[in-house]
Amino acid sequence: MSILQAPPAARTPGAGTRVRRRRRRWEPVLYIAPAFVVMALIIGYPVISAIGTSFLHSSLAAPGKDSFAGFSNYVDLIGSEEFLGVLGRTAVWAIASLVTQVGLALFVANILNKKLFARGFVRTSIIVPWVVPSVIVAxxxxxxxxPAQGPINALLRNSGLLEAPPAWLASTATALPTLIVIGAWKWTPFAAVILLAGMQQIPHEQYEAATVDGASAFRRWFHITLPGIRTSLALVCLTTISGSINNFNGIWLFTRGGPVGSTDILTTLAYRTAFQDLDLGMAATASVVIFVLMLIIAVVYFFVVEGRSKGRRS
Amino acid sequence: MTTDRTHSSVWSHLGAAVLVLVALVPFGWMFVSSFKSPAELNGVDQRLLPSHLYFGNYTALLDTNFFRYFLNSAMVAVGTTLIALFLAILAGYGLARFTFVGNRGMLLIVVAAQMFPAVMLVIPLYTTVKSLNLLNSLVGLTVVYVSFALPFCIWLLRNYFLAVPVEIEEAAMIDGCSRFRALWKVVLPPAMPGVMAAAVFVVIQVWEEFLYANTFIDTDKKWTLSVGLNSLIGEYTTDWGRLLAAGVVVMIPVLIVFAYLQRYVTAIAGGGVKG
Incomplete structure (x- = not known):
């Protein structure tokens, strides 16, 4: 089920082609180049272009009239009233998503890894929220x-739990926490499946030996399962935190960053600045901030995870 | 799994049951409510089941361009899948046979490619697509989706090709087959599960995508499902019945694909990249 571990490499790649190698030196290029040219044009070029645009005054309303701006977009953005709030909210959103999704996923993967009645059905059902498009989730x-027609508030009112339940997505106090919960509902399955794949690679003998030695279930989990899924766990943390910072659908489709900016994060700010305020220079600047956050996360990941596993790599 | 494991406790089963309910009840509620009449949906006194099966919400969909959106999404999904798989098969094969990039190194490249902020790329891509006169064109959208699908597909297919013994294609090539032909005739068949998993990944991505579709396309007739449905949500916020019916219709192909290809979906998640 897992493709995390490499399928056994059959042979040294290209071992049998030595005779032809001289004649066919250009051959690899023909196979690899088309895909990489497409990616360079559609992913590589825009990254550089966006960084360039962040140093321009550029407006969608006045195409072709770009002028050099130096660092003024950066100064304006960082000095703006909303920026610090948005940055802080992005951090809250990302950290809360990380904690809820990975925390719940550990619990979910643990259950999925047990010998359950109808385990196939349980595993399949749990992944459904992840495969469904965000717009349907919204x-x-x-x-x-x-607030008026929804069953949740009706249930809360009728059961007497809450006299006047809030308009969850329309109130500044509850909108962000509600989106975090919905995000956990959609994304936890993904994290859980990766962790489950990691758990399934732990040799069963380790648990048996520990049980014979009288280790409690908690100690077995802490000393065998947790170290065993370390790589998967690190990967899940990386994809969850970068996925949340990059997340756009999980907010825009529900609240568009509102009410009153209470769910506005960097992605929604950048999008709104570009396509509603038509200020491409400023939008590019905001997106560069996201890019820098990603770089920081990648560097941290590289040093903490890759640095540690050096020499232990298979 | 091994057979000697002790049976799990009641608590594990209870936990599993709760998880299944939490995952599925919202969909079930959508399904059941899509058969309620507007009066029932508006009623203060909410009941779980509709008093009778009301199909008005589904026929109301015919007044919208909903089925047009559906068709557009399907076309983009098919186009993206075919092109992305073709390119990824070539590149995955090339990387498996000709280079020595390690598995872990490739994984890091794939994860890094996934980390580029979509909202950062959309700004320059919008101006590019506009200058190429591909705004409002499903072709422009397809090209962008292909490139976003590629890193993961290449990585996935490369891993499957690595597991195919080199001897198979050598034999074919000694028999006079070109390498290119050998790839399609003898290397690809044993790697088909990888191709299926990649295809499922691409379709899920295209069905999910909203940001680019919403930016590149502004004529109603060309909208994809995500964009079209989102605009219907804005337009009919008080007519939930119609929206829920639309949601049910969108869910059907997702669930059919998913039921058939469930094991490939888990292979994708096991691959470790957020879709």
């Missing part, structure tokens, strides 16, 4: 949480 939850 549709379902906006309906369930609708």
């Amino acid at each position: 549709l379902i939850w906006r309906f369930l949480l609708d």
